[in-house]
Amino acid sequence: MDFEQFSLDPRISAGIRVARYTTPTPIQEQAIPIALEGRDILGIAQTGTGKTAAFVLPILQRLTKGKLRKVRALIVSPTRELAEQTHQVIRVLAKKTKIRSVTIYGGVNKNRQIDAIRRGTEIIVACPGRLLDIVSDGHLDLSQVEVLVLDEADRMFDMGFLPDVKRIIKLIPAKRQALFFSATMPKDIRQLADKILVDPATVQIGMIAPAKTVSHALYPVPFKQKKSLLFHLLKSTATGRVLIFTRTKRRARYLASDLAKRSYRVSALQGNMSQNARQRAIDGFKNSKYDILVATDVASRGIDVSDISHVINFDMPDTIDAYTHRIGRTGRVDQSGEAFTFASPEDSQMVREIEKTLKTKIERRRLPEFDYAGFKPESQFQGGHSNQPRANSSPKKNGSRNHQSQRNKRYYKKTKHN
């Protein structure tokens, strides 16, 4: 199977060659023909599956016909990084066409964005807040939008953008094509999708299980020994690009600076950094100026860096979603990667929930030659998952998660390592 099957405009096929895509990914194979027919799509897929091109290619095909310099497609993203990354995918795939794309998000100069809109564009890739701002100031007319994409809808919801998203939907014509993507489909997201989509086709790729190429391992370790375990692990493992996750911005900053003191080429990536500093960190990681990026969840959303060899969860994620998203950073499209998660005894409930949801037991590892000071990694997190699907296997998301994060909060507060 190749891209020829979609009979795309030759200028778009040329863009696909520029991107060096040879074979459509499963989500592209499923979604592109349906989207080309003009149908609405409910896409359940996480980052790393090739979902961006799955919606960008049909949009470009539509835009090659009809008027230029009129906003005809709107892509709504939860974060600036994802918006910027989508914009870059469009730039490459649309390279041989005259189609333009403009990004709109907060934290950077508004006038530049307004100027870009004035110069004319067919596609807007935007985060909700700044988009509404610019529309309400009268700088952008969405009345001609023919295609709406909501990307990472679950993340948008988590970040509190739902009211903004509803407002945006009211601004575009009722008769439009809508493409709705989400990694997970909790009840609230499904309700939103039901409201927006008309007779949608559902395409689903690896709903909860992370990319198959990733191998996971759990490193049980006392909270206080995490840092020394990390140093040991980095020394004793052949790594390429490493993405490390911490629970707080502060921990990301401190850990990055500790690693830098040990001569690692490292940068932090967290929400307190300016947009420019964040972009510098991502670019530096992409072009190999840094080997390690220490990030928080929100800041890391949508970083599209290929060849990440290792994702290390220095702190256990707060939710199962965050876990699958984080480790979705590695093992992208046909590349293998490893995901290591440091788990302290306090994280046992989260370990159980992740294993229950993924319906698999994550391998436990002990780092040889590391002095665990009496702690026994092999006796941690016993039992729990049975590999047998249960009668009711849906995780008790809210109750138990919140309980866990409350406990974590108390625990983390008590320690001085924060």
Ligand code: AMP
């Ligand atoms: P996404 O899920 O859209 O974030 O895409 C993940 C990564 O896969 C990006 O680095 C894309 O450039 C890459 N990609 C998308 N489609 C293909 C394809 N058909 N062949 C190879 N790589 C692809």
